[in-house]
Amino acid sequence: xxxxxxxxxxxxxxxxxxxxxxxxxxxxxxxxxxxxxxxxxxxxxxxxxxxxxxxxxxxxxxxxxxxxxxxxxxxxxxxxxxxxxxxxxxxxxxxxxxxxxxxxxxxxxx
Amino acid sequence: xxxxxxxxxxxxxxxxxxxxxxxxxxxxxxxxxxxxxxxxxxxxxxxxxxxxxxxxxxxxxxxxxxxxxxxxxxxxxxxxxxxxxxxxxxxxxxxxxxxxxxxxxxxxxxxxxxxxxxxxxxxxxxxxxxxxxxxxxxxxxxxxxxxxxxxxxxxxxxxxxxxxxxxxxxxxxxxxxxxxxxxxxxxxxxxxxxxxxxxxxxxxxxxxxxxxxxxxxxxxxxxxxxxxxxxxxxxxxxxxxxxxxxxxxxxxxxxxxxxxxxxxxxxxxxxxxxxxxxxxxxxxxxxxxxxxxxxxxxxxxxxxxxxxxxxxxxxxxxxxxxxxxxxxxxxxxxxxxxxxxxxxxxxxxxxxxxxxxxxxxxxxxxxxxxxxxxxxxxxxxxxxxxxxxxxxxxxxxxxxxxxxxxxxxxxxxxxxxxxxxxxxxx
Numbered sequence: 001x002x003x004x005x006x007x008x009x010x011x012x013x014x015x016x017x018x019x020x021x022x023x024x025x026x027x028x029x030x031x032x033x034x035x036x037x038x039x040x041x042x043x044x045x046x047x048x049x050x051x052x053x054x055x056x057x058x059x060x061x062x063x064x065x066x067x068x069x070x071x072x073x074x075x076x077x078x079x080x081x082x083x084x085x086x087x088x089x090x091x092x093x094x095x096x097x098x099x100x101x102x103x104x105x106x107x108x109x110x
Numbered sequence: 111x112x113x114x115x116x117x118x119x120x121x122x123x124x125x126x127x128x129x130x131x132x133x134x135x136x137x138x139x140x141x142x143x144x145x146x147x148x149x150x151x152x153x154x155x156x157x158x159x160x161x162x163x164x165x166x167x168x169x170x171x172x173x174x175x176x177x178x179x180x181x182x183x184x185x186x187x188x189x190x191x192x193x194x195x196x197x198x199x200x201x202x203x204x205x206x207x208x209x210x211x212x213x214x215x216x217x218x219x220x221x222x223x224x225x226x227x228x229x230x231x232x233x234x235x236x237x238x239x240x241x242x243x244x245x246x247x248x249x250x251x252x253x254x255x256x257x258x259x260x261x262x263x264x265x266x267x268x269x270x271x272x273x274x275x276x277x278x279x280x281x282x283x284x285x286x287x288x289x290x291x292x293x294x295x296x297x298x299x300x301x302x303x304x305x306x307x308x309x310x311x312x313x314x315x316x317x318x319x320x321x322x323x324x325x326x327x328x329x330x331x332x333x334x335x336x337x338x339x340x341x342x343x344x345x346x347x348x349x350x351x352x353x354x355x356x357x358x359x360x361x362x363x364x365x366x367x368x369x370x371x372x373x374x375x376x377x378x379x380x381x382x383x384x385x386x387x388x389x390x391x392x393x394x395x396x397x398x399x400x401x402x403x404x405x406x407x408x409x410x411x412x413x414x415x416x417x418x419x420x421x422x423x424x425x426x427x428x429x430x431x432x433x434x435x436x437x438x439x440x441x442x443x444x445x446x447x448x449x450x451x452x453x454x455x456x457x458x459x460x461x462x463x464x465x466x467x468x469x470x471x472x473x474x475x476x477x478x479x480x481x482x483x484x485x486x487x488x489x490x491x492x493x494x495x496x497x498x499x500x501x502x503x504x505x506x507x508x509x510x511x512x513x514x515x516x517x518x519x520x521x522x523x524x525x526x527x528x529x530x531x532x533x534x535x536x
Binding site: 028029030031034035037038039041042044045046047048049053054055056058059085086089090091092093094098 | 449
């Protein structure tokens with residue numbers, strides 16, 4: 001009897017875990033995803049939504065860079081190793097952790 | 111042993127079930143909620159778009175805007191100066207609807223009831239909301255200057271501070287002016303929309319005169335004690351490029367306009383007659399904010415909680431952009447309104463999902479000013495939320511100005527414009 005109950009419960013849990021995450025991921029972003037997306041979106045004014053520029057050659061492209069390349073570029077702007085116009089001033093306003101989060105979000109995914 | 115295992119599994123099941131229930135509740139609260147955004151400028155349009163993307167396209171977002179297309183105030187001074195046309199600063203709203211699923215209603219809001227949580231449209235339709243986002247821009251206090259409302263209505267004076275038909279009309283007045291004429295530009299006491307904007311306008315008008323009417327001049331009457339933004343840079347440009355074309359008069363507060371004689375009247379100086387009168391009146395929050403009783407900062411601007419941009423006067427009403435009482439060193443700019451729209455959108459989606467609101471939001475500002483048709487100067491800043499003081503604070507050591515006008519930033523200014531227009535309206 002107990003064994004049967006256990007099997008039923010196991011099946012029920014398995015069924016839920018098979019269905020529920022799909023439903024949730026199709027409907028909702030997690031809090032962490034929302035924080036990350038909105039942080040990366042602070043870059044979109046100048047570099048385009050999700051880092052995809054609508055400005056052709058009028059703005060340096062970032063969406064062909066990897067996570068590590070974006071991170072290094074931002075850290076170099078922040079430290080002063082890399083000169084520029086606006087970016088050295090902007091990069092100094094973000095924490096190292098925020099820079100890493102932004103780079104992970106906007107870096108190309110392959 | 112078996113019993114303990116069974117209990118453990120029961121607890122796991124209950125945990126899984128309650129997690130599922132709570133996720134379902136989050137999803138359905140978010141999906142059931144009616145979110146209305148009023149005003150499709152830099153703040154409102156951005157909020158509407160990001161309410162959709164941050165909710166994985168599940169939030170029900172209606173954006174109410176009377177204008178058929180988005181017209182940008184940034185870059186509009188180039189239309190006043192005649193080096194650009196209106197089409198260069200105009201973007202359709204199609205992307206918001208087709209790409210992002212925002213429902214657009216072409217109408218204006220005539221009344222808000224914060225208790226019943228409804229908005230009434232000019233057409234008479236009443237809509238209910240669970241969350242309301244107001245981004246109505248600025249209100250122009252024409253009645254603060256004697257005779258200005260009538261003169262502006264008659265088209266004798268123009269403000270052209272809300273980009274649109276007046277932008278074109280002001281360029282026409284400049285183009286029709288005699289060579290040797292005087293273009294008077296008056297600036298109200300800060301805070302007003304776009305702190306460097308009037309000084310950029312002086313450059314653009316002088317740039318036109320230099321090429322087309324070299325005997326003319328711009329006289330800038332500034333109610334402020336000095337140039338409110340990029341002061342040293344603008345001064346240097348005026349000395350270098352527009353020596354006899356721009357005259358700057360600080361601490362000059364205009365109090366009256368005589369439309370018949372095109373004369374400005376001042377608090378502390380003699381009357382001044384000009385050929386073109388571009389009078390920028392004192393500004394306050396957009397009319398809806400005032401009329402709904404949300405302008406609780408000097409009856410002029412709206413105080414908000416900076417973590418989610420919710421009004422301090424009404425629950426579930428979030429206010430963005432030029433209408434708010436800003437945090438220290440936070441300018442009233444299109445770029446900033448766009449950034450605020452994203453913070454508010456993220457907070458609203460979190461609230462409707464029963465998530466905690468992001469405790470560490472950050473916003474930036476970048477503002478480019480064209481000093482002629484090619485060279486640009488910028489000011490930039492980064493503002494992190496300070497939990498102890500419950501406000502945004504500019505990060506020490508960040509931000510700054512251009513060292514001098516340059517053509518590279520002229521290229522970036524156009525890149526910025528194209529990308530922020532795309533980020534805001536599709």
